[in-house]
Amino acid sequence: MGTVITKIPWGVLLILLPLMGGMACFLWPRIAKILGLVLTFVGVLSVVGLGWQIMSNGVYHHAVGGWGAPLGINLYADGLSLLMLAITALVGFGISVYSSGYFERQHSTRFWPLWLLVLAALNALFLSNDIFNLYVTLEVMGLAAVALAALTGSRDALSGAMRYLLANLLGSLSYLFGVALLYHGFGSVDITTLAVQVKGSPTTWAALGLIGAGLVLKTALFPLHFWLPPAHASAPAPVSALLSALVVKASFYILLRLWLEIFGPLGGDVDTLFGVLGAVAVLWGSLQALRQTRLKLLVAYSTVAQIGYLFLAFPLAMSAGVMAWNAAVYLALSHALAKAAMFLATGNMLRFGGHDRIADLDRVVQRLPLTATAFALAGVSIMGLPPSGGFIGKWLLLEVALAQGQWGLVVIIVLGGLLAAGYVFKVLGQAFTQAAVMHESRAVPASMEWAALLLAFGAILLGFLATPVLSLVGIGSPFGAHEVMP
Amino acid sequence: MNEDIHSISLLIVMVWPLLLAIPAVRSRLPWPGHLAIMPAAVRVILPGDSSFELSWLFFGTEFAIDGEVRWILAMTVAVWLLAATAAKSSKSDPTYDRTTTFFLLTLAGNVGVVLATDLVGFFSFSTLMGYSFYGLMIHGGNAEVQRAGRLYLIFLIVADLVLFEALLLAASTTEDLRYKVVRQAMVGTSSTQFYLWMALVGFVFKAGIWPAQLWLSSAFKSVPFSRALLLGGVPVSMGLLGMVRWLPFGEHAFYVFGMVIQMIGVASILYGALRFFTNATMKMLPAWSIITVTGFFMATLGTGLVYPALWSQYEYLTHPFIASLGIFLAALTFTIGRLQDTRPHPAFASRKVEDLSLWVGKWIGAIRRSSKDRLFGLQSLWRGSWLKVKEQPQRILDWGKPAVLVGGWSAAITMFVLLGLMLAWLAR
Amino acid sequence: MNWNAWIPLLVVASSLLPGLVIFSLAEERVRLRSTLNLAGALVKLALVGWMLWGVYHGRHYETRLALLPDLELVLRAGPLSLLFVTLSSVLWLVTTVYAIGYLEGSPHRSRFFGFFSLCVSATVGVALSGNLISFLLFYELLTLSTYPLIVHRGTEVARRAGHSYLVYTIFGGALLLLGTVWLYTLTGTLEFTPQGFLNSLGEEHHPALIVIFALMIAGLGVKAALVPLHGWLPQAMVAPAPVSALLHAVAVVKAGVFGIVRVVYEVFGVSFAAELGVTGPLAWLAATTIIYGSLRALFQDDLKRRLAFCTVSQLSYIVLGVAIAGPIATIGGVVHLVHQGLMKIALFFCAGNLAETLGIHKVSEMNGVGRRMPWTMAAFTIGAFGMMGAPPIAGFISKWYLGLGALEAGQEWVILVLAGSSLLNAAYFLPILHRAWFQEPPETWPEERKFGRKETAWALLLPPVITALMALGAGMLASAPFSPLGWAQLIAQREFYQP
Structure with a gap:
């Protein structure tokens, strides 16, 4: 077998x-x-x-x-x-x-x-x-x-898709140019080969700039x-x-x-830049999310903030590679589950009430309990509260940041969590109260509610699976073998 | 076997009134007050000392009856029987049923205080007694009674706080808190002085001894006689008993402390006597007499503290003295109350009470007025307050009119007594 | 099969699982829901009793689950844990009975009881946590599962109260998280150890440790309602x-206080904390809270708010006991954990009864209520006197040990604080009692419900009476074996006298 x-x-x-x-x-x-x-x-x-x-x-x-x-x-x-x-x-x-x-x-x-x-x-x-x-x-x-x-x-x-398309094309083109430069310079597109051959040269730097910018745009x-x-x-x-x-x-x-295979050693201060941008993204995205009155926009801005977290790992990885990358991967995984659940739950609410104005959520908790639960559980992970995947990721990130004495990042990480709590509960707080105007509601199939709920459960469950997941990540040591976990 | 019966009988003496205090238990019983005191009465008559220890209660505590305690217990039984009879027969009391609970709780507390052999037991039961007595005192009373009750409560709370501190001081000095041990342990330690003064203040407040007689006199003035007759036997006697038990008599000469107690005693005598002669309504008779008598007692205690050797000669008299004091007071109040009931006379009408709350109200009014004055300018303020200051002595001396202080008479006599004491102290 | 390793987990699960099932129950399945709740409570109580017996005989109960590569989720039954677990499971049972009676006929009960069970699970988890990360996990879970209960009524006031609760607690949680991670980077372990695990750290880490201590106390102080972090508590009374x-009288606030106890005794170690010089400020903070809470309580006309400020004040007795940093004060502080819970829950039950039966919410409406509801008010009286520290009620024992402990540690000022607080307690409780017992009742009550000849429903009447009797019993039987005091002495002994 x-x-x-x-x-x-x-x-x-x-x-x-x-x-x-x-x-x-x-x-x-x-x-x-x-x-x-x-x-x-x-x-x-x-x-x-x-x-x-x-x-x-x-x-x-x-x-x-x-x-x-x-x-x-x-x-x-x-x-x-x-x-x-x-x-x-x-x-x-x-x-x-x-x-x-x-x-x-x-x-x-x-x-x-x-x-x-x-x-x-x-x-x-x-x-x-x-x-x-x-x-x-x-x-x-x-x-x-x-x-x-x-x-x-x-x-x-x-109009949204058009903007998306333009950004996409721009990003891809930029990436493609970078690839072309690397191929021109080193005669290969295989990562493993390149990893051995790439040296610091104007070509590499230009390629790094193009590829990096393209990918950052796409991310x-x-x-x-x-x-x-x-x-x-x-x-x-x-x-x-x-x-x-x-x-x-x-x-x-x-x-x-x-980054890990090719550019890492050549990066110079790029990782610091990524860190700074990530930090600003965390704050900016969260603040924007807090300001939104529409649910879907709120969730979308929360994505902007959460992506910022992923980039915080770059400056930290300089001296604590594995730990920092582990944190980033963990955050990425739990964000994937949680944010999917959150968008699906949002979709349910939108379908149910016919709108996504936060102030008029109108007792969603009573009327769509599973969806509200899904949103709340996903929110827990996004906020980084235990027990959830988001918590584990944040814990690892904080640990690295504290160990390196990166106080700025520590503050950002904590603050980002607080702001996230702010926007998640901005939604949940309205979910218990009655709206001023009653709305017609439309039924939501059970499969849609359960899909959201199970994904959110996944994000929570990830909080208990740190050991197996982290040992899986270690297979083939993508983050470099020379560093051992402390 | 016999010992066991004795021990169990003590337990019943204390638990039985508590049990009856639950309304559902006593609802069918015709004479709950009398029934509740019966076990105690039987125990007084039964010969033989006994004690029993409850290791699980509080930090482990013991109750006992011996020769001295028997005197007090006898007094308690007598006073409470009298009170129960008065309450039962007093037709004028519409709240009889409801007061019974407080009556029985106070009784239970009282018995516990008498039988306790250590400070914690004494303190606990005196708390029960004190607060329940407040309920008993003011139940269904008019505004005057309420005010008297409030005064009593304030003194009680402060007294309990102070005694608690004394208790802590004792406990931090010695593990064993039985009277005999504490009496020896609290001599010559760093906290002795604190302990002595705390205990003194606490019991002076509790027993309404001069200069804390205020609550006692206003209680006598307003509370119906059927409950006022308990004042002597319950708070006052137990306060005196507490002093005898908590203070380290016969161990060591406390010169200054003893002198102060002596002076308090002398002052009480003077105060009581003077009030008696200036303001002798029939109803207040017991009040002034009890203040005088406790004055005598205090003077004796003070002497005992100054001359420990002397103390041992009349120590055996203290308990009978307390007992007779309680009985005498109860009987006196009862008699006067009966007389008043049968022969109402305008001469017995009591005077208006100038109590603490009025006094506070006046001060607040004065402050308010003076702040209002500020609007009219400094000059008028000055003039106004000067006039007020000028008026004060006049008012105090103008006995009939309301004064700023507690009441014309009591203030005047207090000041007089203080003057006398100061002269005596200086002439020493 | 070693069952002992699973019992702590089962204790947590015994409320968690019924809670999850209850969520899915239809609103009208009252009987099934009540059965599930009560069964869960009884099972939990039985398991806790089993553990008590076992620990008394020297057994170990410990569940370990991997959480992070080097960190485990640890649930362990030590004396300190058991004290809190027993308290919460006993009171859970009582409160469940009460809640079934109280919420009869009101909407959204499945949701309510579901979250209620979650809360209890989180509390028990907090109590049993064997290391800081487990503690943190359950602590946050508690925050989250309490929120729906605060906003349960769905009014605008409730929403705002919930909002303020979250602002405070999430912030506190973040600080606690920060402190915990920082500590972990310094030591590499988070396991609760009697007498702490930080002694071995070098001198150069002391400033960092002081900051960590401050972070943790601030984080825990939110739930423990230390001034100035207490703002959420009175509002949550909605x-x-x-x-x-x-x-709000027991589980959530106690989780905070319990955390402080843990941090001082089993993370820093009390002697090490004293050496760092952090216990002094903590004691002053607690003293300020005690007086401030009492002062604020004096001016509240809303009964529940008055009780809430009283909670603020009383909680800090525990913190004070811890911060005095002596064995006897420790006994006082730890035992007050239980005593305050018993007394305060009785008081709140009574307040609930008044509101539910007569529609009384304010102190000024309480005239003569003792005649209409004598049993309820008798329970209230016991609770109130206990809060004042009058013997023989449980509060006396706490105050006794706190005072003695302060004398022993040479910190006489504490006595003044205690005396002042007792005075203030008397000043805001006695008027209530006076009104209730000695004033004439009004012609009609604001909103009366009749229960035949009884003063109120059985389910509402029994819980306050039982808890008040327990408070009385805990005071009177303080020296009996298995009394809260006995356990507290055991805990203090372990912290101070064992090598």
């Missing part, structure tokens, strides 16, 4: 199945919903299989078609990739379940092919080990995501976050969840990978 | 009476 599992090329399946599925959905819209659900579930199983493989055999290598680097396409998966794949599969499954109840027929036929395409691109991205493949997957994912954001065709959605780090709130707020709920939870993480993942 | 009773 075990041998059978370890022999199946799970990585390839992870890419091919959604890709083919997407096409099938396009061709046969009638079965799209069923197919989408089945395929995302198979995706979860495949990740489990891949995990089994990795745990028994170590880091996963697969040369597609038998051609290895530097000519062919290499699939590569270590602990970090595995975790990202796992979170993608889990959140993806949640989104699929949710979407099966969410979309009307006309939107449904357009949603499923695009969604499976994004999923395929995401999986491919996390499995790639060369920067050009990364570009391709990033581009596919980005375009499909833009299409998803524009799905409803409303005025807001279109929506302050001050390049301008496109995110309108796009995320105007998209349909499952799409917002997808964008905030996974798509943004994908570009962060690339940045992280490149 | 919650239903059982919440005020169990949570």
Whole structure:
């Protein structure tokens, strides 16, 4: 049994199945919903299989078609990739379940092919080990995501999507230029090869600038976050969840990978800059979230703030690599779960009340208890209160910051949590009171409520899984083997 | 076997009134007051000393009856029987049923105080007694009674606080808080002086000894006789008893401390006597007499503290003295009350009480007025206050008119007595 | 199979699981819900009793679950934990009975009881936590699960009270988190150890330790309602009476105080804390709180608010006992943890009864209420006298040991604080009692509900009477085995006299 599992090329399946599925959905819209659900579930199983493989055999290598680097396409998966794949599969499954109840027929036929395409691109991205493949997957994912954001065709959605598209293209182009420069300079796009060859030179620095800027734009780090709130707020709920939870993480993942393998030693003060921007992002995003009167915008700005946290790890990683990266990964994972849950819960409230004005939430707690619970639990993780994944991530980050005496960052981390509590409870506080005007309400299918709730539970559960998750991350030592945990 | 019965009988003496204090328990009993005191009465008559220890109560405590205690217990039984009879027969008291609970609680506290053998037991039961007595005293009373009650309560709270501090001082000196041990332990330590003064102040307040006689006299003035007859036997006697038990008599000469107590005694005698002659309404008779008698007692105690050797010669008299004091007072009040009931006479009408709250109100008024004056300018303020200052001595000496101080008479006599004491002290 | 390792977890789960089930119950399934609640409470009590017996005979109960690579979620039953656990589980049972009676017929009961059980689980978790991170975890859980109870009524006032509660507690939690992580980076361990685990740190870390201490006390002080962090407590009185009773008189505020006890005794170690010079300021802070709370209570006409300020004041007795830093004062402080809980819960039950039966919310409406509701007011009287420290009620024992401890430690000023506080307590409790017993009742009560010949429903009447009797018993039977005082002495002995 075990041998059978370890022999199946799970990585390839992870890419091919959604890709083919997407096409099938396009061709046969009638079965799209069923197919989408089945395929995302198979995706979860495949990740489990891949995990089994990795745990028994170590880091996963697969040369597609038998051609290895530097000519062919290499699939590569270590602990970090595995975790990202796992979170993608889990959140993806949640989104699929949710979407099966969410979309009307006309939107449904357009949603499923695009969604499976994004999923395929995401999986491919996390499995790639060369920067050009990364570009391709990033581009596919980005375009499909833009299409998803524009799905409803409303005025807001279109303008938001247009901004998103422009930002996306700009980011991709910039990244592509960087890739071209590196290829020109060192004759390879394979990360492992590049890692050995890259030296400090004007070419490298230019490439670093281009790639970094492109990815930062795509990750929506302050001050390049301008496109995110309108796009995320105007998209349909499952799409917002997808964008905030996974798509943004994908570009962060690339940045992280490149940083760890290629640019880290050459970076100079870039990491400090990332840290500062991250800190400002935390404050700015949280403050903006606090000011919002619309629920979806609030959640979107919260994403801006949470992304800031991820970048705080860069300056800290200089002397405490593993710990800081662990913290960042943990935050990314729990944010993915929590923010997906939060957007889905928001979608429920929006559908239920027909609006998302925070002040008129009108006793959501009584009328949609599961959704309110989901929002609250996700909020707990976002605030970084125990027990939740967010807490573990914040704890690790704080620990590193304190150990290094980085008082500025300590203050930012604590303050960010407080502000997050402010905006989460701004919503929950209204959920108990009665609105001045009664609204017509529309029923919410149970599957939508449960999808949100289970994802939120996942974020909480992550708070108890630190040991296994951190040992998984360590497989293939993506953060460098020379450093040991204190 | 016999000992066990004796011990259990002591327990019943204390628990029985407490049990009856629960309304549901006594609802069918015709004479709850009398019934409650019965076990104590039986125990007084039964011969033989006994004690029993309750190791689980508080920090472990013991109750005992011996020759001295028997005197006090006998007095308690007598006074309470009289009070129960008076309460039962007093038709004028519409709140009889409701007061019974407080009556019985006070009784339980009183018995406990008498039987306690250590400071903690004494203190605990005297708290129970004190606060329940407040309830007993003011229940259903008019505004005057309420005011008297409030005065009593203030003195009681302060006394309890002060005694608690004394208790702590004792406890930090010796683990064992039985009277005999404390008496020896509290001599010659660093906290002795504190302890002595705290205990003195506490019991002077509790027993209404001069200069804290205020609550006692106003209580006598306003409380119906059926309850006023308890004043002598309950707060006053127990206060005196407390002093005898808490202070270290016969161990060491406390010269200054003893002198002060002596002086308090002398002052009380003078005060009581003078008030008696200047303001002898029938109703106030017991009040002035009790102040005089406690004065005698205090003077004796003071002497005992100054001359420990002398103390041992008349120590055996203290308990009978306290006992007779309680009985005498109760009987006197009872008689006068009966007389008044049967033969109401305008001459017995008591005078208006100038009590503390009025006094406070006056001060507040004065402050308010003076702040208002400020608006009219400094000059008028000056003139106004000067006039006021000029008026004060006149008012005090103008006995009939309301004065700024407590009351024309009491203030005047207090000042007179103080003057006498000062002269005596200086001439020493 | 070693069951002992799972019992602490079961104690937490015995309220958590019923709570989760209750959330999913329909509103009208009253009987099932009550059964679940009471069963949970009884099971918890039985488990706690089992642990008490075991610990008394030298057994160890400890659950360890991995939380972070080097940190574990530890639930351990030591004497100090058991003191608090026993208190909360006993009072949970009583309050559940009360709450069932109190909320009869009101909406959203499933939600209420669900969160109520969560709160109790969190409290028990706080009590059993064997290290700081577990403590922190349950402490925050407590914050979160209390919030819905405060805003339960869904009015604007409730919303604002909830808001202020959160502002205070989240802020406090953040400070506590900061202190905890900082401490961890210095020591690498967070395990509660008798006499602390910081002795070995070098001189150069002392300034940092002082700051950490301040952070932690500030974080815990929010829940313990130390002045000036007490603002949320009186406002939170808008919650239903059982919440005020169990949570704002016992569980939540005690979690804060208990945390302070833990931090001083088992993180810093009391002698080390004294050496750092941090106990002195803490004692002054506590003294200020005691007097300030009493002064504010004097001027409240709303009964629950008066009781709330009284809570503010009384809680600091415990902190004071800890901060005096001597064995006897420790006994006083720790035992007051239990005593204050018993007395105050009785008082709040009574306040709830008055509101529910007669519609009385203000002190000025209480004239003659003792004649209408004698049993309730008798319980109230016992509680009030206990708060004043009158013997033989439990408060006397606490005050006794606090005073003795202060004398022993040579800090006589504490006596003055205690005396002043008692005086003020008398000044704001005795007028209530006077009104209730000795004033004439009005013609009609504000909003009377009839219960036949009884003064009120059984479920409302029994809890205050029982808790008041427990307060009386804890005072009278102080020397009996298994009394709160006995446990407190055991704890103090472990902290001070064992090597």
